[in-house]
Amino acid sequence: MEDPALEPADFDTMRVGYGLNASLDVGDLHDDWVALFASWLDEAGRRGVREPNAMVLGTVGADRRPSTRTVLCKGADERGLTFFTTTSSRKGAQLAQSGYASATFPWLVVERQVHVEGECRPLDRADCLAYWRTRPRGSQVAAWASEQSQPVESVEELTSLYAIAEKRLADVEEIPMPDRWGGYRLRPDRVEFWQGGRDRFHDRVECLRGDGGWTVRRLQP
Template identity: 85%
Template sequence: MGDPTLEPADFDTMRVGYGLHPSLDVGDLHDGWLPLFAAWLEEAGHRGVREPNAMVLGTVGVDGRPSTRTVLCKGADDRGLTFFTTMSSRKGAQLARSGYASATFPWLTVERQVHVEGRCSPLDRAESLAYWRTRPRGSQVAAWASEQSQPVGGVEELNALYEVAEERLADVEEIPMPDRWGGYRLRPDRVEFWQGGRDRFHDRVECLRGQDGWTVRRLQP
């Protein structure tokens, strides 16, 4: 095999143009961030974005280093964005320490992104349980089988963990929710809407939560 290193010139060719959309109207955000976010989310799905509710969740470790991973947003309302995970995982431990997170929806094929920042708190057990009951049985078994983020010896050991959990729960009609599993709500205090612009002169509008509600302002590219 040849040298797999990409030279700078190779990266230079990885360039596309932007400019699908007219400039954002700040007036579209007079009712807050949620209506425009919902409209963009729906449009992304209609335009063929796979899992438009996928978001890159950012947390901060005890050492101050940022950490990101992709999770699925499972709800959005005036209270914020919700998602579900194993709360004893690496991200769960980081959220417990800092209490803050960010989330980015990278709808790059439609030249849009939404970035959200704010406090992130666990949902109460009743809310988490309501969602748990909608999950496919296989996903419920997986939640019992995996101590998320913990090391494992290999694929065979990993598959064995699932098989053991599957066998143990085979006669359980309604699989209970593990204590270590649950949901979070990210309550935004900053939301940024981004659209690609011609010549990298991108369109950015920022919503900031204050004591008297939301303020909206346009940002330079």
């Protein structure tokens, strides 16, 4: 039996209206992006967005083909956004090749989205260690057990890899940080705030970094 496929009409019905929020004013950004981003992030969490710090990270490798995945943002300030991962993973290899990335926070429950683009560079080892020590022990074990992005034959083999690492580290009081694990900072040169509007006439405000600071302007939807 053939697998059932969604008919085009099914997609036609997947339409919702927007207009939950008041129009975004360019002046709300105060010639910077950090304060409004922090405010929107906090509000998304209070209004029921699960893991509002989850962001879709986009990278491009040597083959020039874009790749995306969801990671957790672990810091945001005027220097940029920070996140942590296995540096030998596919995304790590692509970041090493291009040095640039994008990140999108899709807070659809509150009809908002923030998109960030810019250079993405490794963090100092000291900064990585400081965050590593805050991770739950199980997450630390997992970082040792998994060669992220590498193939594995089965769930059973994956479970075995974790069990082996857990046993090997059982008597280790403070689990060390693997050499293949670390963090990155995405330093934005472009940030776009999007907010849903009635009749798909959305709010879009763009922040661009220049030599003299940030320029803020409204974009057509």
